[in-house]
Amino acid sequence: MISKKVILTGSFGVGKTSIFNQFLFQKFSDKYLTTIGVKVNKKTVEAKGQEVSLLVWDIAGEVTQDKVPTSYFLGASGIIYVMDLSRPLTFEKLDSDIAYLEELLPGAAIKIVGNKKDLLSKEELLEAQQNISKKLDAITSAKTGENIPDLFLNLAEELV
Amino acid sequence: MTKGNHINDEERALERLKDILLKKDRAELEEIRSILHSQEKLTEKVKPILLDHFEFFKENFSHEYESIINELIDKKLKQSEQELLDLIYPSLGKMISKYVTLQMTTLKESIESTVKSKFSFGRSIKSFFTGVKESDLIIANANVSTVEEVYLIQRDSGILLASASNNESMDKDVVAGMLTAIKSFVEDAFNKDAQDLEMIEYGSYKIIIRSYYSFYIAMAISGALSSTEQNNLAENIDTFASNELKSFKGRYESSSAEISKLLEHQFIV
Numbered sequence: 303m304i305s306k307k308v309i310l311t312g313s314f315g316v317g318k319t320s321i322f323n324q325f326l327f328q329k330f331s332d333k334y335l336t337t338i339g340v341k342v343n344k345k346t347v348e349a350k351g352q353e354v355s356l357l358v359w360d361i362a363g364e365v366t367q368d369k370v371p372t373s374y375f376l377g378a379s380g381i382i383y384v385m386d387l388s389r390p391l392t393f394e395k396l397d398s399d400i401a402y403l404e405e406l407l408p409g410a411a412i413k414i415v416g417n418k419k420d421l422l423s424k425e426e427l428l429e430a431q432q433n434i435s436k437k438l439d440a441i442t443s444a445k446t447g448e449n450i451p452d453l454f455l456n457l458a459e460e461l462v
Numbered sequence: 463m464t465k466g467n468h469i470n471d472e473e474r475a476l477e478r479l480k481d482i483l484l485k486k487d488r489a490e491l492e493e494i495r496s497i498l499h500s501q502e503k504l505t506e507k508v509k510p511i512l513l514d515h516f517e518f519f520k521e522n523f524s525h526e527y528e529s530i531i532n533e534l535i536d537k538k539l540k541q542s543e544q545e546l547l548d549l550i551y552p553s554l555g556k557m558i559s560k561y562v563t564l565q566m567t568t569l570k571e572s573i574e575s576t577v578k579s580k581f582s583f584g585r586s587i588k589s590f591f592t593g594v595k596e597s598d599l600i601i602a603n604a605n606v607s608t609v610e611e612v613y614l615i616q617r618d619s620g621i622l623l624a625s626a627s628n629n630e631s632m633d634k635d636v637v638a639g640m641l642t643a644i645k646s647f648v649e650d651a652f653n654k655d656a657q658d659l660e661m662i663e664y665g666s667y668k669i670i671i672r673s674y675y676s677f678y679i680a681m682a683i684s685g686a687l688s689s690t691e692q693n694n695l696a697e698n699i700d701t702f703a704s705n706e707l708k709s710f711k712g713r714y715e716s717s718s719a720e721i722s723k724l725l726e727h728q729f730i731v
C-alpha cells in the first residue's frame with residue numbers, strides 16, 4: 303500500500319474540517335469548532351486498482367497561505383484549497399495563494415474547491431463562479447455530502 | 463607735504479608699470495579664476511585627467527591596493543569573530559556532540575568486547591573487574607521503564623515508514639502524522655538555532671525523538687526513565703539508524719515490513 307500526504311487548506315471557516323468529516327464518517331455538524339494547529343486523519347481509498355492511504359492534514363485556516371508554517375506543507379503530494387462560495391472574501395486571495403503553493407510544492411496536485419454549495423441558489427452559484435478567478439475542480443457541500451467522495455477519489459487517482 | 467606727494471607719485475608710477483608689465487599675467491589669472499569658479503568649465507578641463515586616472519585604476523587596482531584591502535579584510539574579520547562564531551557554533555556543536563556520541567559508543571563497545579574476551583567466565587567476575595558492567599547491571603535490574611512503541615517516520619511528510627509496538631494502539635499512520643505536525647510546530651515556533659525537537663513528555667510517557675537526514679525515529683516509553691537510560695536509548699537509536707538502516711537507504715517505504723521486524727527485535731523484545 304502506498305501513503306500520500308494531502309493538505310486541506312484555505313481561509314478559516316470555509317469547511318475544511320467538515321469536508322473531511324463528511325468524507326470519513328458521512329457526518330456533518332452545524333457547530334463550528336475551529337481547528338487549532340493541525341489534525342491528521344487517514345482514509346484509505348482505491349484508485350486505479352490500487353490501495354492508497356491518504357494522510358490528510360487538516361490545518362487551521364489562515365487568511366493567506368503564506369501565514370501557514372511552511373513545514374506543514376513539506377512532503378505533501380496533494381493540496382485541497384477550499385473556499386466558501388457564500389463568502390467572497392474567501393476567494394479574494396486565490397491567485398496569490400495558488401502561486402505561492404505552486405512555488406512551495408512544485409509538482410504537487412492542487413484541487414481548487416468551492417464549498418457550501420447548499421447555501422446558494424442557482425443564480426448565486428453562477429455569480430460566485432464568475433467572481434472566482436480560476437476554474438473550480440469541485441463544487442461541494444460538506445452538509446449534504448455532494449461531490450465530496452469524488453473530490454478525494456479524483457485526487458487519489460492523480461497521485462498514483 | 464611735499465614728501466607725501468612725492469610718495470604718491472611714485473606709487474602711481476609703480477602701479478602703472480605693474481599694469482603694463484603684468485597685463486598678460488593678470489588676464490591669464492582672470493581666466494583661471496573664471497575656470498575655477500565655473501563648474502562647467504572646470505569639469506571640461508579636469509575630466510580627461512580623471513578619466514585617465516580611472517583607466518589606470520581599472521588596470522592596476524588589484525596590484526596597487528591588494529595589500530591594503532587584505533589588511534582591511536583581516537581587521538573586519540577579527541572584529542566580527544563573535545558574529546561568525548555565533549553563525550557557525552550551533553551546527554558545529556551539533557556535529558561535535560554527534561561525533562562524540564558515536565565515538566563513545568564505539569569505545570564502549572570495544573571495551574565491552576575486550577572485557578568479554580578476557581573474562582568470559584561469568585557475569586559477576588566481569589562486573590567485579592570492570593565496574594562498568596556492574597552499574598549497567600544495576601540499572602538493568604532496576605529498569606521499570608518499557609519501550610511501548612518505535613516509529614520510523616519520513617522527516618518531511620510525516621509518513622510512517624515502519625513501526626513496532628508493545629500493544630495494538632491507535633492508528634499508527636495518524637500518530638506518525640501528528641507527531642510530525644507537533645515536531646514541525648515546535649521547531650518552527652521556538653527554533654532559534656536549527657535544533658531538532660528531541661523529547662516530548664506527556665504524563666508518565668516520554669517520547670524520544672532522534673532526527674536524521676530524511677527520516678526520524680520516535681520512541682514512546684512508559685515508566686520512570688533516568689537520564690542515563692535516556693541517553694543510552696538515544697545512543698541505541700543512533701547506532702540502529704547508522705548500522706541497521708544503512709542497507710535500506712532510499713527504499714525504506716518498500717522495505718517497511720522488514721524494517722518493522724528489525725525495530726521490534728532491537729527495541730521491543
Ligand SMILES: Nc1nc2c(ncn2[C@@H]2O[C@H](COP(=O)(O)OP(=O)(O)OP(=O)(O)O)[C@@H](O)[C@H]2O)c(=O)[nH]1
Nearest residue numbers: 314315316317318319320334336337363418444445
Ligand atoms: N451550510 C453549510 N455549512 C457548512 C459547510 N461546510 C462547513 N459548514 C459550516 O461552516 C462552519 C465552519 O466549518 P469548519 O469545517 O469548521 O471550517 P474549517 O475550514 O475547518 O475552519 P478552521 O478550522 O477554523 O480553519 C461550521 O459551522 C460548519 O458547520 C457546508 O458545506 N454547508
Ligand SMILES: [Mg+2]
Nearest residue numbers: 318319336337
Ligand atoms: Mg477546521
